[in-house]
Amino acid sequence: MVQRQYEDGIVPGRLSPGDYVQNFADLHPPLDEHEARVEADRCYFCYDAPCMHACPTSIDIPLFIRQIATGNPLGSAKTIFDQNILGGMCARVCPTETLCEEACVREAAEGKPVQIGRLQRYATDAAMGEGKQFYGRAAPTGKKVAVVGAGPAGLASAHRLAMHGHDVTVYEARPKSGGLNEYGIAAYKTPENFAQAEVDYVTAIGGIAIEHGKTLGRDLSLSGLAEAFDAVFLAMGLGGVNALRAEGEEAEGVENAVDYIANLRQARDMAQLPIGRRVVVIGGGMTAIDAAVQARLLGAEEVTICYRRGREHMNASEWEQDLAASKGVTIRHWLQPKRVIAEGGKVAAIELEYTQLSDGRLTGTGETLTLKADQVFKAIGQTFEPSVLNGSGEAIALEAGRIKVDEEGRTSMPKVWAGGDCIAGGDDLTVSAVAQGRDAAESIHRALMG
Amino acid sequence: MADIRSNFVGIKSPNPFWLASAPPTDKAYNVERAFREGWGGVVWKTLGEEGPPVVNVNGPRYGAIWGADRRLLGLNNIELITDRDLYLNLREIKQVKKNWPDRALVVSLMVPCEEEAWKTILPLVEETEADGIELNFGCPHGMSERGMGSAVGQVPEYVEMVVRWCKQYTRMPVITKLTPNITDVRKPARAAHAGGTDAVSLINTINSITAVDLDNFAPEPTIDGKGSHGGYCGPAVKPIALNMVAEIARDAETRGLPISGIGGVTTWRDAAEFLALGAGNVQVCTAAMTYGFKIVREMIEGLNNWMDAKGHASLDDVIGRAVPNVTDWQYLNLNYVTKAKIDQDLCIKCGRCHIACEDTSHQAITAMVDGARRFEVIEEECVGCNLCVNVCPVEGCIDMVPLAAGEMDRRTGKVVEAEYANWTTHPNNPMKAAAE
Numbered sequence: 001m002v003q004r005q006y007e008d009g010i011v012p013g014r015l016s017p018g019d020y021v022q023n024f025a026d027l028h029p030p031l032d033e034h035e036a037r038v039e040a041d042r043c044y045f046c047y048d049a050p051c052m053h054a055c056p057t058s059i060d061i062p063l064f065i066r067q068i069a070t071g072n073p074l075g076s077a078k079t080i081f082d083q084n085i086l087g088g089m090c091a092r093v094c095p096t097e098t099l100c101e102e103a104c105v106r107e108a109a110e111g112k113p114v115q116i117g118r119l120q121r122y123a124t125d126a127a128m129g130e131g132k133q134f135y136g137r138a139a140p141t142g143k144k145v146a147v148v149g150a151g152p153a154g155l156a157s158a159h160r161l162a163m164h165g166h167d168v169t170v171y172e173a174r175p176k177s178g179g180l181n182e183y184g185i186a187a188y189k190t191p192e193n194f195a196q197a198e199v200d201y202v203t204a205i206g207g208i209a210i211e212h213g214k215t216l217g218r219d220l221s222l223s224g225l226a227e228a229f230d231a232v233f234l235a236m237g238l239g240g241v242n243a244l245r246a247e248g249e250e251a252e253g254v255e256n257a258v259d260y261i262a263n264l265r266q267a268r269d270m271a272q273l274p275i276g277r278r279v280v281v282i283g284g285g286m287t288a289i290d291a292a293v294q295a296r297l298l299g300a301e302e303v304t305i306c307y308r309r310g311r312e313h314m315n316a317s318e319w320e321q322d323l324a325a326s327k328g329v330t331i332r333h334w335l336q337p338k339r340v341i342a343e344g345g346k347v348a349a350i351e352l353e354y355t356q357l358s359d360g361r362l363t364g365t366g367e368t369l370t371l372k373a374d375q376v377f378k379a380i381g382q383t384f385e386p387s388v389l390n391g392s393g394e395a396i397a398l399e400a401g402r403i404k405v406d407e408e409g410r411t412s413m414p415k416v417w418a419g420g421d422c423i424a425g426g427d428d429l430t431v432s433a434v435a436q437g438r439d440a441a442e443s444i445h446r447a448l449m450g
Numbered sequence: 451m452a453d454i455r456s457n458f459v460g461i462k463s464p465n466p467f468w469l470a471s472a473p474p475t476d477k478a479y480n481v482e483r484a485f486r487e488g489w490g491g492v493v494w495k496t497l498g499e500e501g502p503p504v505v506n507v508n509g510p511r512y513g514a515i516w517g518a519d520r521r522l523l524g525l526n527n528i529e530l531i532t533d534r535d536l537y538l539n540l541r542e543i544k545q546v547k548k549n550w551p552d553r554a555l556v557v558s559l560m561v562p563c564e565e566e567a568w569k570t571i572l573p574l575v576e577e578t579e580a581d582g583i584e585l586n587f588g589c590p591h592g593m594s595e596r597g598m599g600s601a602v603g604q605v606p607e608y609v610e611m612v613v614r615w616c617k618q619y620t621r622m623p624v625i626t627k628l629t630p631n632i633t634d635v636r637k638p639a640r641a642a643h644a645g646g647t648d649a650v651s652l653i654n655t656i657n658s659i660t661a662v663d664l665d666n667f668a669p670e671p672t673i674d675g676k677g678s679h680g681g682y683c684g685p686a687v688k689p690i691a692l693n694m695v696a697e698i699a700r701d702a703e704t705r706g707l708p709i710s711g712i713g714g715v716t717t718w719r720d721a722a723e724f725l726a727l728g729a730g731n732v733q734v735c736t737a738a739m740t741y742g743f744k745i746v747r748e749m750i751e752g753l754n755n756w757m758d759a760k761g762h763a764s765l766d767d768v769i770g771r772a773v774p775n776v777t778d779w780q781y782l783n784l785n786y787v788t789k790a791k792i793d794q795d796l797c798i799k800c801g802r803c804h805i806a807c808e809d810t811s812h813q814a815i816t817a818m819v820d821g822a823r824r825f826e827v828i829e830e831e832c833v834g835c836n837l838c839v840n841v842c843p844v845e846g847c848i849d850m851v852p853l854a855a856g857e858m859d860r861r862t863g864k865v866v867e868a869e870y871a872n873w874t875t876h877p878n879n880p881m882k883a884a885a886e
Contacts, residue, residue, distance in 0.1 A: 047801030
């Protein structure tokens with residue numbers, strides 16, 4: 001097979017088949033029983049443990065680790081699922097280095113936290129591996145709840161609602177459930193179709209019907225749902241992508257990182273995925289890292305992340321930045337896109353302007369830099385598209401461009417709750433979406449049964 | 451460099467670290483490997499009388515308990531005395547002693563509790579030119595069912611009788627090994643002393659079942675579905691051994707009787723502790739069975755360095771130094787008041803001190819101060835019990851700080867007195883009048 005590694009332009013098959021397999025293998029291979037026992041032994045079983053407080057879903061981490069240490073992985077899994085039914089995915093994708101593991105007292109003690117994420121995966125894998133279901137459904141309440149979006153928030157709420165005896169219908173715009181677990185998130189964090197396996201595990205409780213290809217604002221209206229159901233939970237995530245606001249961004253080869261990643265996640269054969277020889281990613285968050293790293297793994301020769309502020313301002317954790325660096329991605333700071341330079345309608349280079357902070361404001365210095373590029377990924381944030389709510393009954397109050405909710409997840413509209421990335425004030429984490437879905441479900445349950 | 455040469459009842463060795471009578475000393479191959487690593491001496495695994503050797507089980511002989519990361523804390527065994535031919539052992543003993551004249555080589559013996567049996571075997575051992583004998587009155591399993599081992603050690607009269615025979619029929623120094631499976635270890639020690647023993651060694655192993663196989667409901671180690679109590683040893687038994695050594699060291703009748711300290715010695719520090727409580731040397735087994743013979747290098751270096759750092763020139767400067775400080779509860783100073791103090795710079799905020807104190811002790815440690823996670827001692831509640839120190843994962847983070855005379859104990863509201871005062875004179879002691 002001809003290696004196309006150094007071919008200019010956006011082409012597939014830059015690597016040999018074996019390279020793709022290796023590159024997209026599990027980033028953190030699962031712990032085996034011995035490794036899990038050794039790691040579990042490191043946990044101090046802290047009082048009112050800081051790791052628990054750092055977990056958005058408040059998993060009783062010391063307890064689940066102690067259950068692993070005592071040879072009770074199923075009990076451990078139940079401790080996790082009690083708080084977070086998507087504990088399997090969270091074990092894989094949580095930025096633990098900024099959550100539980102950052103708070104671990106052994107991080108303070110010796111700079112080496114207990115590997116909580118990997119232990120959580122060990123326990124949840126044990127339960128899911130044998131199809132062990134811990135929860136049954138309460139007696140039917142006769143209440144019906146609509147959930148919009150089958151992502152982490154939607155699934156978590158659906159599970160909890162079904163558990164309480166309500167009948168749940170989930171409307172999902174895409175052909176598959178899972179949301180960003182299925183269409184976002186780097187492939188090497190969730191290989192072997194784990195996202196779908198988890199959807200099956202969660203919905204196995206029963207009482208959850210998922211209708212795919214149903215988009216709010218197109219196939220459904222909020223007022224219609226509010227009328228037909230006893231309650232509605234909105235968890236449709238973010239639909240829009242921020243623009244570069246750089247001249248020439250319509251050139252061929254300038255793409256949304258989230259679309260590229262979604263495409264990659266659905267690809268059966270990575271060798272079929274075209275990727276540029278020189279790739280520039282604009283942005284500083286997790287999406288930028290995921291796009292850049294996967295571009296490298298697909299065989300791009302040069303991948304550069306350009307972020308308009310400093311290292312310390314990046315939303316991607318230090319650990320993620322280090323991961324990118326270890327995969328050969330160059331991260332450059334204090335650069336903002338100015339102009340996409342196209343040749344024959346295709347991107348050939350990108351001109352960037354150096355930036356600086358003066359009096360707390362980011363300004364261009366006027367000096368520029370041009371990087372050769374045959375592919376540019378935009379990863380500068382996603383936005384909520386309120387148009388899906390428009391014209392479907394009473395307007396729902398927004399805040400900072402997203403849906404405004406109270407502490408229980410209630411929107412300004414009666415019978416309507418919301419959670420996940422579409423609400424204001426969140427941190428765009430899978431685990432937070434799960435917490436919001438779960439808590440909104442409890443709130444809905446109280447409201448319906450009150 | 452400190453001098454750690456040892457002279458134990460006339461038996462000389464380059465250091466006080468001997469391997470105890472056990473599997474590691476069952477044959478020349480192992481013993482020579484041990485000597486090459488630097489062990490000062492060995493007590494050869496127990497020989498029995500002439501005739502068909504004992505047999506061992508062919509299933510598991512050991513059970514264990516573990517700490518974090520499966521660190522072995524306690525080992526139990528159901529192995530018997532040597533299952534090799536008596537004369538093979540004697541030939542090897544003689545050869546090894548010839549090869550290693552500067553090392554101590556003591557032979558452990560266990561024969562039936564009959565004068566003739568002892569009278570017969572002693573000259574055979576003497577002929578090997580071994581340095582001494584150790585009487586195995588300790589093994590708690592198997593042999594005891596046949597009237598030997600701890601079955602003898604548990605009856606002070608038998609102990610005295612056998613020691614007397616041995617002293618009568620051999621010129622070799624006699625070390626009497628004591629069993630801990632007894633209510634008061636001073637009784638057999640006194641008996642051995644009365645019989646004329648040159649020294650005692652202790653402890654032998656402790657009756658134990660390490661675990662139960664919950665699938666088969668059988669004790670471990672399990673042999674075809676059944677288990678028997680075995681002898682427990684290793685780091686877990688060290689506190690029991692230290693106390694028994696100290697009890698003999700400070701007993702009026704046995705004071706000054708040389709003691710070979712055994713029981714969980716794993717590091718130089720353990721050894722130094724035994725020496726301080728009156729042991730003239732130490733014997734080691736489990737640590738070697740866990741890590742191999744090389745550990746003796748750490749023991750030798752560590753003991754040397756510590757003695758140098760503290761200015762102890764020889765073992766005699768250390769041996770027995772802690773004995774005068776072992777006393778009875780009633781003589782402890784009740785005017786000595788301590789309070790726990792947590793070093794906030796070392797604290798990693800695990801909160802174990804708090805929950806231990808809160809749930810199980812005196813509610814004397816905060817979890818929260820001004821809304822922040824912070825663990826501080828509440829002096830008004832602290833009784834100075836030391837539990838927080840014991841559960842803290844960071845060594846040196848919590849200290850017990852004594853209050854100076856004249857300071858107020860905020861728990862009792864009383865000023866700390868400078869004078870020593872113990873229970874015998876305490877007003878609450880109903881026996882006080884009688885004592886006066």
